[in-house]
């Protein structure tokens with residue numbers, strides 16, 4: 374069926390982020406599809422490594438970029454290991470963009486606070502690049518990002534650029550430092566205290582479930598309402614089209630109703646355990 378047939382993409386460039394994480398710049402072969410590839414930050418694509426399998430990845434580049442899009446993948450299993458072995462010029466399958474991302478129109482003229490851990494920064498990088506390109510429409514941007522060690526920090530080049538942007542506060546932390554590390558130590562939730570003002574703000578969380586679980590009570594203490602918190606969920610997924618029932622939590626489908634959800638809409642789903 375056509376809906377399951379991937380389009381062909383070519384790996385234009387690979388960027389090593391850490392020992393186990395790489396960014397892939399992908400160009401769709403078909404010029405018309407390439408020019409009409411529009412997505413909202415937070416949406417994802419299903420990538421096929423031919424002969425191995427398919428897996429979902431958040432799009433990590435700006436939606437305004439029309440020549441290629443990027444994903445950032447961490448080596449965890451079959452597809453990601455095979456993806457790591459591919460070289461520039463190799464072909465892959467692409468389905469999507471799929472899902473529901475961040476409501477960027479609703480975020481206009483608010484402060485945006487991003488809380489992220491590990492590879493969870495991927496969809497938020499897309500959001501950050503979107504905001505940078507439409508700077509006049511958004512108020513202050515704050516990024517709280519945590520990684521296990523300094524060597525596990527992804528997007529180092531981008532982060533140093535972001536640190537120089539006016540009205541954009543960037544705070545990093547690592548669980549375990551090294552000789553060179555002079556920054557914060559500890560889990561990312563500790564950085565929430567660095568934010569002095571939560572008024573007129575939305576908060577987007579993307580990272581390990583445990584990070585989201587412990588961040589939400591801290592945000593509530595600061596007076597952030599459930600409707601102003603956005604979480605990105607990950608579930609084992611197959612069709613990406615709300616057909617196969619692999620990614621649903623009760624009657625909520627991560628592939629189509631998410632992966633980005635307003636916390637208010639999902640907080641009572643018992644499976645989340647938050």
Ligand SMILES: Cc1cc2nc3c(=O)[nH]c(=O)nc-3n(C[C@H](O)[C@H](O)[C@H](O)COP(=O)(O)OP(=O)(O)OC[C@H]3O[C@@H](n4cnc5c(N)ncnc54)[C@H](O)[C@@H]3O)c2cc1C
Pocket residue numbers: 417426428429430431432444445446447448449450451452453454492495496606607608609610632
């Ligand atoms: C919307 C969405 C966006 C995502 N975005 C990203 C992204 O930007 N970057 C990224 O790196 N990842 C992302 N992921 C996660 C990624 O899709 C998964 O890690 C995917 O499983 C990787 O495929 P794989 O074949 O390499 O790993 P798999 O072989 O699927 O293994 C992944 C992990 O799951 C375990 N596992 C495998 N099968 C089972 C099973 N049956 N039961 C229990 N555990 C099992 C493995 O041991 C391993 O730890 C996203 C997922 C979703 C749903």
